[in-house]
Amino acid sequence: MARRFLAVLAVVLALSQAASAKPWLDEKFNTDGTVRTGYDASGQQVVTLSLDQRSGAGFNSDEQYLYGEFSIQMKLIPGNSAGTVSCFYLSSGDGDGHDEIDMEFMGNSSGPGHPVVLNTNVWVNGDGKKEHQFNLWFDPAADFHTYTIIWNPENILFKVDDLFIRSFKRFDGIPYTSSKPMRLHATLWDGSFWATEKGKVPIDWSNAPFNVLYRNYYANACVSGGACHSGSDGWMNRQLDGAEWGTVKWAERNYMSYNYCEDGYRFPQGFPAECSRY
Template structure:
Protein backbone atom coordinates (compact mmCIF):
# COMPACT_ATOMS: atom_id res chain seq x y z
CA UNK A 1 0.00 0.00 0.00
CA UNK A 2 1.32 3.44 -0.89
CA UNK A 3 1.47 6.00 1.85
CA UNK A 4 2.27 9.00 -0.29
CA UNK A 5 1.64 9.39 -3.97
CA UNK A 6 3.27 6.80 -6.22
CA UNK A 7 5.96 9.24 -7.33
CA UNK A 8 6.97 10.04 -3.76
CA UNK A 9 7.08 6.39 -2.80
CA UNK A 10 9.34 5.67 -5.77
CA UNK A 11 11.68 8.49 -4.74
CA UNK A 12 11.99 7.13 -1.20
CA UNK A 13 12.61 3.62 -2.53
CA UNK A 14 15.34 4.96 -4.82
CA UNK A 15 17.02 6.79 -1.93
CA UNK A 16 17.09 3.54 0.04
CA UNK A 17 18.79 1.81 -2.89
CA UNK A 18 21.31 4.63 -3.21
CA UNK A 19 22.03 4.55 0.51
CA UNK A 20 20.57 7.96 1.35
CA UNK A 21 18.27 6.26 3.82
CA UNK A 22 20.41 3.74 5.67
CA UNK A 23 20.25 1.51 8.69
CA UNK A 24 22.57 2.89 11.30
CA UNK A 25 25.18 1.69 13.69
CA UNK A 26 23.26 2.43 16.87
CA UNK A 27 26.44 3.14 18.83
CA UNK A 28 27.23 5.88 16.33
CA UNK A 29 23.76 7.41 16.31
CA UNK A 30 22.60 7.15 19.95
CA UNK A 31 23.75 7.76 23.49
CA UNK A 32 22.41 5.79 26.46
CA UNK A 33 21.52 8.68 28.74
CA UNK A 34 20.29 7.06 31.94
CA UNK A 35 19.64 3.73 33.64
CA UNK A 36 23.01 2.84 35.17
CA UNK A 37 23.76 0.04 32.73
CA UNK A 38 20.17 -0.98 32.01
CA UNK A 39 20.43 0.37 28.48
CA UNK A 40 22.76 -1.59 26.20
CA UNK A 41 24.02 -1.41 22.62
CA UNK A 42 24.78 -4.93 21.40
CA UNK A 43 25.88 -6.95 18.37
CA UNK A 44 28.37 -4.38 17.08
CA UNK A 45 25.74 -1.65 17.11
CA UNK A 46 22.94 -3.64 15.44
CA UNK A 47 20.70 -3.92 18.52
CA UNK A 48 19.79 -1.62 21.41
CA UNK A 49 17.87 -2.73 24.50
CA UNK A 50 16.28 -0.76 27.34
CA UNK A 51 15.37 -2.46 30.61
CA UNK A 52 13.16 -1.59 33.57
CA UNK A 53 13.38 -3.18 37.00
CA UNK A 54 12.11 -2.19 40.42
CA UNK A 55 15.00 0.22 40.95
CA UNK A 56 15.11 2.09 37.63
CA UNK A 57 14.21 2.31 34.00
CA UNK A 58 16.53 3.46 31.21
CA UNK A 59 16.65 5.67 28.15
CA UNK A 60 18.56 6.87 25.10
CA UNK A 61 18.66 9.88 22.79
CA UNK A 62 19.98 10.50 19.30
CA UNK A 63 23.24 12.35 18.84
CA UNK A 64 21.79 14.33 15.93
CA UNK A 65 18.90 16.77 15.71
CA UNK A 66 16.35 16.73 12.90
CA UNK A 67 14.21 19.48 11.38
CA UNK A 68 11.67 17.69 9.17
CA UNK A 69 12.29 14.26 7.78
CA UNK A 70 11.21 10.67 7.50
CA UNK A 71 12.50 9.18 10.75
CA UNK A 72 11.89 5.65 11.98
CA UNK A 73 13.11 2.63 13.87
CA UNK A 74 12.07 -0.94 14.53
CA UNK A 75 10.85 -1.79 18.04
CA UNK A 76 9.89 -5.01 19.77
CA UNK A 77 7.93 -4.23 22.92
CA UNK A 78 7.99 -5.85 26.36
CA UNK A 79 6.37 -9.30 26.08
CA UNK A 80 4.01 -11.07 28.44
CA UNK A 81 2.49 -9.21 31.37
CA UNK A 82 3.76 -5.67 30.76
CA UNK A 83 1.10 -3.95 32.88
CA UNK A 84 2.31 -0.70 34.43
CA UNK A 85 5.19 -0.23 32.02
CA UNK A 86 5.48 2.54 29.46
CA UNK A 87 7.86 2.52 26.52
CA UNK A 88 8.10 6.10 25.26
CA UNK A 89 9.44 6.79 21.75
CA UNK A 90 9.34 10.36 20.53
CA UNK A 91 10.91 13.34 18.83
CA UNK A 92 11.42 16.37 21.05
CA UNK A 93 13.18 19.72 21.02
CA UNK A 94 15.42 20.46 23.97
CA UNK A 95 14.09 23.64 25.57
CA UNK A 96 11.46 22.21 27.87
CA UNK A 97 9.32 25.29 28.59
CA UNK A 98 8.61 25.85 24.86
CA UNK A 99 9.34 22.37 23.55
CA UNK A 100 7.85 20.73 20.49
CA UNK A 101 7.24 16.99 20.59
CA UNK A 102 5.87 14.22 18.37
CA UNK A 103 5.05 11.43 20.74
CA UNK A 104 4.44 7.67 20.67
CA UNK A 105 3.92 6.00 24.06
CA UNK A 106 3.27 2.27 24.33
CA UNK A 107 1.24 1.44 27.43
CA UNK A 108 1.70 -2.14 28.59
CA UNK A 109 -1.09 -4.48 29.62
CA UNK A 110 -1.76 -7.84 31.23
CA UNK A 111 -0.94 -10.92 29.17
CA UNK A 112 -3.32 -11.42 26.28
CA UNK A 113 -4.61 -7.84 26.30
CA UNK A 114 -3.48 -5.35 23.65
CA UNK A 115 -1.00 -2.56 24.15
CA UNK A 116 -2.39 0.96 23.94
CA UNK A 117 -0.51 3.22 21.55
CA UNK A 118 -0.78 6.74 22.93
CA UNK A 119 0.08 9.61 20.54
CA UNK A 120 0.36 13.34 21.13
CA UNK A 121 1.71 16.49 19.49
CA UNK A 122 3.19 19.33 21.53
CA UNK A 123 3.83 22.79 20.12
CA UNK A 124 5.57 25.49 22.19
CA UNK A 125 5.13 23.44 25.35
CA UNK A 126 1.42 22.69 24.92
CA UNK A 127 0.10 19.23 24.14
CA UNK A 128 -3.40 17.93 25.00
CA UNK A 129 -3.84 16.48 21.50
CA UNK A 130 -4.04 12.83 22.50
CA UNK A 131 -5.23 10.00 20.30
CA UNK A 132 -4.97 6.36 21.36
CA UNK A 133 -5.07 3.14 19.34
CA UNK A 134 -4.77 -0.58 19.60
CA UNK A 135 -2.67 -2.35 16.98
CA UNK A 136 -3.73 -5.01 14.48
CA UNK A 137 -0.85 -7.32 15.51
CA UNK A 138 1.05 -8.36 18.64
CA UNK A 139 3.91 -5.82 18.94
CA UNK A 140 5.84 -8.11 21.29
CA UNK A 141 6.30 -11.07 18.92
CA UNK A 142 8.55 -9.40 16.39
CA UNK A 143 10.06 -6.08 15.36
CA UNK A 144 7.81 -3.50 13.69
CA UNK A 145 8.69 -0.13 12.22
CA UNK A 146 7.33 2.98 13.97
CA UNK A 147 8.05 6.17 12.07
CA UNK A 148 7.22 9.84 11.76
CA UNK A 149 7.04 11.68 8.46
CA UNK A 150 7.36 15.34 9.45
CA UNK A 151 7.11 18.02 6.78
CA UNK A 152 6.21 21.74 6.86
CA UNK A 153 2.66 20.70 5.97
CA UNK A 154 1.89 17.58 7.97
CA UNK A 155 2.94 15.04 10.56
CA UNK A 156 2.20 11.38 9.86
CA UNK A 157 2.51 8.74 12.57
CA UNK A 158 3.09 5.42 10.79
CA UNK A 159 3.34 1.75 11.73
CA UNK A 160 4.96 -0.57 9.19
CA UNK A 161 4.15 2.03 6.54
CA UNK A 162 0.46 2.24 7.48
CA UNK A 163 -0.66 5.74 8.53
CA UNK A 164 -1.92 5.70 12.11
CA UNK A 165 -2.52 9.42 12.59
CA UNK A 166 -2.25 12.65 10.62
CA UNK A 167 -1.73 16.10 12.16
CA UNK A 168 -1.89 18.74 9.44
CA UNK A 169 -0.66 22.30 9.50
CA UNK A 170 -3.64 24.59 10.02
CA UNK A 171 -1.87 27.76 11.03
CA UNK A 172 -4.35 29.82 9.02
CA UNK A 173 -7.01 28.63 11.49
CA UNK A 174 -4.90 29.55 14.51
CA UNK A 175 -3.50 26.07 15.15
CA UNK A 176 0.24 26.14 15.96
CA UNK A 177 2.44 23.67 14.10
CA UNK A 178 5.98 22.51 14.98
CA UNK A 179 8.30 23.83 12.28
CA UNK A 180 11.07 25.93 13.84
CA UNK A 181 12.75 23.73 16.47
CA UNK A 182 14.99 20.82 15.55
CA UNK A 183 14.32 17.66 17.54
CA UNK A 184 16.23 14.67 18.80
CA UNK A 185 14.83 11.14 18.88
CA UNK A 186 14.37 9.77 22.41
CA UNK A 187 13.16 6.55 23.94
CA UNK A 188 12.78 5.33 27.51
CA UNK A 189 11.14 2.58 29.51
CA UNK A 190 9.73 3.39 32.93
CA UNK A 191 7.12 2.47 35.51
CA UNK A 192 3.81 4.34 35.39
CA UNK A 193 1.47 1.93 37.12
CA UNK A 194 -0.33 4.81 38.82
CA UNK A 195 -2.07 5.56 35.50
CA UNK A 196 -0.78 3.57 32.50
CA UNK A 197 -2.77 0.33 32.58
CA UNK A 198 -6.54 0.55 32.80
CA UNK A 199 -6.32 3.91 34.52
CA UNK A 200 -3.91 2.63 37.15
CA UNK A 201 -6.15 -0.24 38.31
CA UNK A 202 -3.56 -2.83 37.24
CA UNK A 203 -0.14 -2.51 38.87
CA UNK A 204 3.29 -3.66 37.77
CA UNK A 205 4.10 -7.23 38.78
CA UNK A 206 7.72 -6.88 39.83
CA UNK A 207 8.17 -10.64 40.14
CA UNK A 208 8.26 -10.60 36.31
CA UNK A 209 11.04 -8.00 36.09
CA UNK A 210 13.22 -7.13 34.31
CA UNK A 211 11.11 -5.77 31.44
CA UNK A 212 12.98 -5.19 28.19
CA UNK A 213 12.19 -3.38 24.93
CA UNK A 214 14.44 -3.85 21.88
CA UNK A 215 15.38 -1.55 18.98
CA UNK A 216 17.12 -1.90 15.62
CA UNK A 217 17.33 -0.47 12.08
CA UNK A 218 17.15 3.26 12.74
CA UNK A 219 16.92 5.52 9.71
CA UNK A 220 16.56 9.25 9.18
CA UNK A 221 16.04 10.84 5.77
CA UNK A 222 16.23 14.55 6.49
CA UNK A 223 16.92 16.05 3.07
CA UNK A 224 14.88 19.18 2.51
CA UNK A 225 14.85 21.18 -0.71
CA UNK A 226 15.64 18.19 -2.91
CA UNK A 227 12.96 15.87 -1.52
CA UNK A 228 9.73 15.96 -3.47
CA UNK A 229 7.99 13.92 -0.77
CA UNK A 230 8.26 16.96 1.53
CA UNK A 231 5.23 18.45 -0.23
CA UNK A 232 3.33 15.26 -1.04
CA UNK A 233 -0.09 14.37 0.33
CA UNK A 234 -1.59 11.02 1.25
CA UNK A 235 -2.86 9.27 -1.85
CA UNK A 236 -6.50 7.97 -1.90
CA UNK A 237 -5.50 4.42 -0.96
CA UNK A 238 -3.48 5.58 2.02
CA UNK A 239 -6.20 7.98 3.14
CA UNK A 240 -8.70 5.13 3.12
CA UNK A 241 -6.24 3.05 5.14
CA UNK A 242 -6.04 5.89 7.67
CA UNK A 243 -9.85 5.87 7.92
CA UNK A 244 -9.74 2.09 8.39
CA UNK A 245 -7.34 2.48 11.31
CA UNK A 246 -9.55 5.14 12.90
CA UNK A 247 -12.73 3.06 12.50
CA UNK A 248 -11.30 -0.18 13.82
CA UNK A 249 -8.44 0.60 16.19
CA UNK A 250 -8.86 4.10 17.63
CA UNK A 251 -9.95 3.96 21.27
CA UNK A 252 -9.66 7.64 22.23
CA UNK A 253 -9.74 10.92 20.31
CA UNK A 254 -9.51 14.26 22.10
CA UNK A 255 -11.63 15.71 19.31
CA UNK A 256 -14.65 13.68 20.45
CA UNK A 257 -14.25 14.19 24.21
CA UNK A 258 -17.08 16.63 24.90
CA UNK A 259 -16.63 16.36 28.68
CA UNK A 260 -13.09 17.60 28.33
CA UNK A 261 -14.04 20.46 26.00
CA UNK A 262 -17.54 21.59 27.08
CA UNK A 263 -17.13 24.98 25.37
CA UNK A 264 -16.15 23.53 22.02
CA UNK A 265 -13.38 21.45 20.53
CA UNK A 266 -9.99 22.83 19.48
CA UNK A 267 -10.08 24.37 15.99
CA UNK A 268 -8.16 21.54 14.32
CA UNK A 269 -10.94 19.14 15.28
CA UNK A 270 -13.25 20.75 12.73
CA UNK A 271 -10.86 20.18 9.83
CA UNK A 272 -11.31 16.45 9.37
CA UNK A 273 -10.07 14.42 6.45
Protein backbone atom coordinates (compact mmCIF):
# COMPACT_ATOMS: atom_id res chain seq x y z
CA MET A 1 0.00 0.00 0.00
CA ALA A 2 2.84 2.40 0.92
CA ARG A 3 4.56 1.71 -2.41
CA ARG A 4 1.36 2.36 -4.30
CA PHE A 5 0.80 5.61 -2.42
CA LEU A 6 4.34 6.77 -3.22
CA ALA A 7 3.87 5.95 -6.90
CA VAL A 8 0.63 7.94 -7.03
CA LEU A 9 2.29 10.81 -5.15
CA ALA A 10 5.16 10.86 -7.67
CA VAL A 11 2.71 11.13 -10.56
CA VAL A 12 0.81 13.94 -8.81
CA LEU A 13 4.03 15.85 -8.13
CA ALA A 14 5.18 15.44 -11.74
CA LEU A 15 1.85 16.73 -13.04
CA SER A 16 1.97 19.60 -10.57
CA GLN A 17 5.47 20.52 -11.73
CA ALA A 18 4.40 20.42 -15.37
CA ALA A 19 1.38 22.58 -14.68
CA SER A 20 3.48 25.19 -12.85
CA ALA A 21 6.47 25.15 -15.23
CA LYS A 22 7.00 28.25 -17.29
CA PRO A 23 5.83 27.51 -20.87
CA TRP A 24 8.59 29.44 -22.63
CA LEU A 25 7.47 28.49 -26.13
CA ASP A 26 3.89 29.65 -25.64
CA GLU A 27 4.92 32.92 -24.01
CA LYS A 28 7.82 33.97 -26.20
CA PHE A 29 7.56 32.40 -29.68
CA ASN A 30 5.47 31.97 -32.81
CA THR A 31 5.49 28.55 -34.46
CA ASP A 32 5.33 27.14 -37.99
CA GLY A 33 4.84 23.57 -39.21
CA THR A 34 4.46 20.55 -36.94
CA VAL A 35 5.44 21.70 -33.44
CA ARG A 36 4.46 19.66 -30.38
CA THR A 37 4.92 20.53 -26.72
CA GLY A 38 5.07 18.46 -23.56
CA TYR A 39 6.87 18.29 -20.23
CA ASP A 40 9.61 16.03 -18.94
CA ALA A 41 9.74 14.49 -15.46
CA SER A 42 11.35 17.60 -14.00
CA GLY A 43 8.58 19.85 -15.31
CA GLN A 44 10.59 21.44 -18.12
CA GLN A 45 8.73 22.19 -21.30
CA VAL A 46 10.01 20.07 -24.21
CA VAL A 47 9.33 21.26 -27.75
CA THR A 48 9.47 18.83 -30.69
CA LEU A 49 9.97 20.01 -34.26
CA SER A 50 9.09 17.51 -37.01
CA LEU A 51 10.19 17.27 -40.64
CA ASP A 52 8.48 15.23 -43.35
CA GLN A 53 8.18 15.50 -47.13
CA ARG A 54 5.44 18.11 -46.83
CA SER A 55 7.21 20.64 -44.62
CA GLY A 56 9.71 21.43 -41.93
CA ALA A 57 9.01 23.24 -38.66
CA GLY A 58 10.26 26.03 -36.48
CA PHE A 59 9.66 28.70 -33.89
CA ASN A 60 10.74 32.33 -33.79
CA SER A 61 10.74 34.91 -31.01
CA ASP A 62 8.15 37.65 -30.67
CA GLU A 63 10.85 40.00 -29.44
CA GLN A 64 13.77 41.42 -31.38
CA TYR A 65 17.12 41.68 -29.63
CA LEU A 66 20.24 43.80 -29.94
CA TYR A 67 22.97 41.85 -28.09
CA GLY A 68 22.44 39.09 -25.57
CA GLU A 69 23.20 35.60 -24.31
CA PHE A 70 20.99 32.83 -25.71
CA SER A 71 21.09 29.10 -25.00
CA ILE A 72 18.96 26.02 -25.46
CA GLN A 73 19.26 22.29 -24.97
CA MET A 74 18.75 20.15 -28.06
CA LYS A 75 18.45 16.41 -28.70
CA LEU A 76 19.01 15.70 -32.37
CA ILE A 77 17.70 13.09 -34.79
CA PRO A 78 18.89 9.51 -34.08
CA GLY A 79 20.07 7.15 -36.81
CA ASN A 80 20.30 8.25 -40.43
CA SER A 81 19.63 11.99 -40.45
CA ALA A 82 21.55 12.78 -43.67
CA GLY A 83 20.22 15.84 -45.46
CA THR A 84 18.42 17.32 -42.47
CA VAL A 85 19.43 20.61 -40.86
CA SER A 86 18.52 21.56 -37.29
CA CYS A 87 19.17 25.17 -36.29
CA PHE A 88 19.43 27.60 -33.41
CA TYR A 89 20.17 31.09 -34.67
CA LEU A 90 19.55 34.84 -34.67
CA SER A 91 18.51 36.75 -37.78
CA SER A 92 17.48 40.29 -38.69
CA GLY A 93 15.34 39.00 -41.57
CA ASP A 94 15.51 37.52 -45.07
CA GLY A 95 16.59 40.56 -47.07
CA ASP A 96 19.76 40.83 -49.12
CA GLY A 97 21.50 42.92 -46.46
CA HIS A 98 20.47 40.92 -43.41
CA ASP A 99 22.63 39.99 -40.40
CA GLU A 100 22.63 36.51 -38.87
CA ILE A 101 24.41 34.37 -36.25
CA ASP A 102 24.07 30.63 -36.89
CA MET A 103 24.46 27.30 -35.15
CA GLU A 104 23.36 24.72 -37.72
CA PHE A 105 23.54 20.94 -37.24
CA MET A 106 23.93 19.04 -40.49
CA GLY A 107 22.63 15.48 -40.32
CA ASN A 108 24.69 12.42 -41.14
CA SER A 109 24.54 8.86 -42.36
CA SER A 110 24.42 6.60 -39.32
CA GLY A 111 27.52 4.71 -38.29
CA PRO A 112 31.18 5.42 -37.53
CA GLY A 113 32.92 7.98 -39.69
CA HIS A 114 29.81 10.08 -40.21
CA PRO A 115 29.73 12.63 -37.38
CA VAL A 116 27.13 15.34 -37.11
CA VAL A 117 28.66 18.61 -38.32
CA LEU A 118 28.02 21.84 -36.42
CA ASN A 119 28.22 24.81 -38.78
CA THR A 120 28.83 28.17 -37.07
CA ASN A 121 28.48 31.25 -39.22
CA VAL A 122 28.14 35.03 -39.00
CA TRP A 123 26.35 37.08 -41.66
CA VAL A 124 26.96 40.83 -41.88
CA ASN A 125 25.14 42.95 -44.46
CA GLY A 126 24.19 39.83 -46.42
CA ASP A 127 27.71 38.38 -46.51
CA GLY A 128 27.74 34.97 -44.83
CA LYS A 129 30.93 33.30 -46.00
CA LYS A 130 32.42 33.08 -42.51
CA GLU A 131 31.89 29.43 -41.57
CA HIS A 132 33.74 27.36 -39.02
CA GLN A 133 32.50 23.76 -39.05
CA PHE A 134 33.15 21.15 -36.37
CA ASN A 135 32.59 17.39 -36.19
CA LEU A 136 30.80 16.92 -32.88
CA TRP A 137 32.80 14.75 -30.47
CA PHE A 138 29.70 13.13 -28.94
CA ASP A 139 26.42 11.65 -30.13
CA PRO A 140 24.01 14.63 -30.10
CA ALA A 141 21.02 12.31 -30.47
CA ALA A 142 21.77 10.23 -27.35
CA ASP A 143 20.97 13.02 -24.89
CA PHE A 144 20.36 16.73 -24.55
CA HIS A 145 23.32 19.10 -24.94
CA THR A 146 23.46 22.84 -24.38
CA TYR A 147 24.27 25.23 -27.23
CA THR A 148 24.96 28.91 -26.51
CA ILE A 149 25.44 32.12 -28.49
CA ILE A 150 26.81 35.22 -26.75
CA TRP A 151 26.60 38.40 -28.84
CA ASN A 152 28.02 41.67 -27.58
CA PRO A 153 29.73 44.76 -29.03
CA GLU A 154 33.17 43.13 -28.93
CA ASN A 155 32.68 39.56 -30.15
CA ILE A 156 30.31 36.69 -30.90
CA LEU A 157 31.00 33.55 -28.88
CA PHE A 158 29.83 30.01 -29.65
CA LYS A 159 29.68 27.44 -26.86
CA VAL A 160 28.84 23.72 -26.68
CA ASP A 161 27.99 22.57 -23.17
CA ASP A 162 30.80 24.07 -21.06
CA LEU A 163 33.29 24.53 -23.90
CA PHE A 164 33.79 27.63 -26.01
CA ILE A 165 34.61 26.61 -29.58
CA ARG A 166 34.72 29.91 -31.46
CA SER A 167 35.12 33.65 -31.02
CA PHE A 168 34.26 35.96 -33.93
CA LYS A 169 35.89 39.24 -32.94
CA ARG A 170 35.08 42.80 -33.91
CA PHE A 171 37.93 44.64 -35.63
CA ASP A 172 38.18 48.29 -36.63
CA GLY A 173 37.25 48.87 -40.25
CA ILE A 174 35.59 45.47 -40.71
CA PRO A 175 31.76 45.13 -40.79
CA TYR A 176 30.23 43.65 -37.63
CA THR A 177 26.64 42.92 -36.68
CA SER A 178 25.94 45.76 -34.29
CA SER A 179 22.95 47.78 -35.48
CA LYS A 180 20.25 45.42 -36.75
CA PRO A 181 17.91 43.88 -34.16
CA MET A 182 17.46 40.13 -34.55
CA ARG A 183 14.87 37.52 -33.67
CA LEU A 184 15.77 34.16 -32.16
CA HIS A 185 14.86 31.15 -34.35
CA ALA A 186 14.93 27.37 -34.18
CA THR A 187 14.17 25.39 -37.34
CA LEU A 188 14.29 21.89 -38.80
CA TRP A 189 14.36 21.68 -42.60
CA ASP A 190 15.41 19.77 -45.72
CA GLY A 191 19.00 20.79 -46.52
CA SER A 192 19.72 17.97 -48.95
CA PHE A 193 21.29 20.31 -51.47
CA TRP A 194 24.25 21.11 -49.19
CA ALA A 195 24.02 19.59 -45.70
CA THR A 196 25.58 16.12 -45.92
CA GLU A 197 28.86 15.72 -47.79
CA LYS A 198 28.03 18.87 -49.79
CA GLY A 199 24.68 17.50 -50.93
CA LYS A 200 25.89 14.08 -52.03
CA VAL A 201 23.74 12.25 -49.47
CA PRO A 202 20.00 13.07 -49.72
CA ILE A 203 17.31 12.53 -47.12
CA ASP A 204 15.94 9.01 -46.82
CA TRP A 205 12.27 9.86 -46.43
CA SER A 206 11.44 6.31 -45.35
CA ASN A 207 12.77 7.39 -41.92
CA ALA A 208 10.40 10.38 -41.68
CA PRO A 209 9.11 12.07 -39.69
CA PHE A 210 12.39 13.36 -38.27
CA ASN A 211 12.17 14.91 -34.81
CA VAL A 212 14.41 17.31 -32.90
CA LEU A 213 13.72 18.10 -29.24
CA TYR A 214 14.36 21.48 -27.58
CA ARG A 215 14.16 22.36 -23.90
CA ASN A 216 15.49 24.71 -21.20
CA TYR A 217 15.51 27.85 -23.35
CA TYR A 218 17.37 30.78 -21.78
CA ALA A 219 17.85 34.37 -22.89
CA ASN A 220 19.36 37.37 -21.14
CA ALA A 221 19.31 40.08 -23.75
CA CYS A 222 18.64 43.69 -24.69
CA VAL A 223 15.22 44.06 -26.26
CA SER A 224 15.18 46.25 -29.34
CA GLY A 225 13.85 49.66 -28.37
CA GLY A 226 13.88 48.76 -24.67
CA ALA A 227 16.11 48.00 -21.73
CA CYS A 228 18.55 45.17 -21.15
CA HIS A 229 17.51 42.45 -18.74
CA SER A 230 19.09 42.44 -15.31
CA GLY A 231 22.41 40.65 -15.22
CA SER A 232 23.49 41.84 -18.66
CA ASP A 233 26.88 42.79 -17.24
CA GLY A 234 27.63 39.07 -17.19
CA TRP A 235 27.74 38.88 -21.00
CA MET A 236 27.84 42.46 -22.33
CA ASN A 237 31.63 42.72 -21.96
CA ARG A 238 32.32 38.99 -22.11
CA GLN A 239 35.48 37.94 -23.89
CA LEU A 240 37.47 34.73 -23.67
CA ASP A 241 40.23 34.31 -21.12
CA GLY A 242 43.37 32.25 -21.70
CA ALA A 243 41.86 28.93 -20.64
CA GLU A 244 38.78 29.50 -22.81
CA TRP A 245 40.95 30.31 -25.80
CA GLY A 246 42.57 26.97 -25.03
CA THR A 247 39.27 25.15 -25.58
CA VAL A 248 38.81 27.02 -28.89
CA LYS A 249 42.24 25.86 -30.04
CA TRP A 250 41.45 22.32 -28.83
CA ALA A 251 38.25 22.27 -30.89
CA GLU A 252 40.03 23.70 -33.94
CA ARG A 253 42.90 21.24 -33.67
CA ASN A 254 40.84 18.10 -33.11
CA TYR A 255 37.39 18.66 -34.58
CA MET A 256 37.36 21.50 -37.11
CA SER A 257 36.40 20.24 -40.56
CA TYR A 258 36.15 23.59 -42.39
CA ASN A 259 37.63 27.06 -41.87
CA TYR A 260 36.74 29.79 -44.35
CA CYS A 261 40.09 31.44 -43.65
CA GLU A 262 41.83 28.44 -45.23
CA ASP A 263 39.62 28.11 -48.32
CA GLY A 264 41.73 29.61 -51.07
CA TYR A 265 39.42 28.24 -53.76
CA ARG A 266 36.57 30.27 -52.35
CA PHE A 267 38.64 33.44 -51.98
CA PRO A 268 40.98 33.55 -55.00
CA GLN A 269 41.52 37.30 -54.56
CA GLY A 270 42.64 36.90 -50.95
CA PHE A 271 41.14 35.94 -47.61
CA PRO A 272 38.71 38.24 -45.73
CA ALA A 273 40.54 40.92 -43.76
CA GLU A 274 39.75 39.49 -40.32
CA CYS A 275 41.54 36.23 -41.14
CA SER A 276 44.96 37.86 -40.68
CA ARG A 277 44.04 39.46 -37.35
CA TYR A 278 43.36 36.44 -35.17
